[in-house]
Amino acid sequence: MAARKSGARKTRLMKKIKQQSSVPAWIIMKTKKKVRTNPKQRAWRRTDVEVG
Numbered sequence: 001m002a003a004r005k006s007g008a009r010k011t012r013l014m015k016k017i018k019q020q021s022s023v024p025a026w027i028i029m030k031t032k033k034k035v036r037t038n039p040k041q042r043a044w045r046r047t048d049v050e051v052g
Helices: 007-019 025-030
Strands: none
Touching: none
């Protein structure tokens, strides 16, 4: 990937990185283990990040 990215593209990539995080432990405990996985999590190889 190119080192020089536009500011808007960096912002979109940062949003995708934040969405990639797993569910916090306190939420798993709060929901009595009903919520365990993040539905928006994606595999880096299988799915493409379309940020332009």
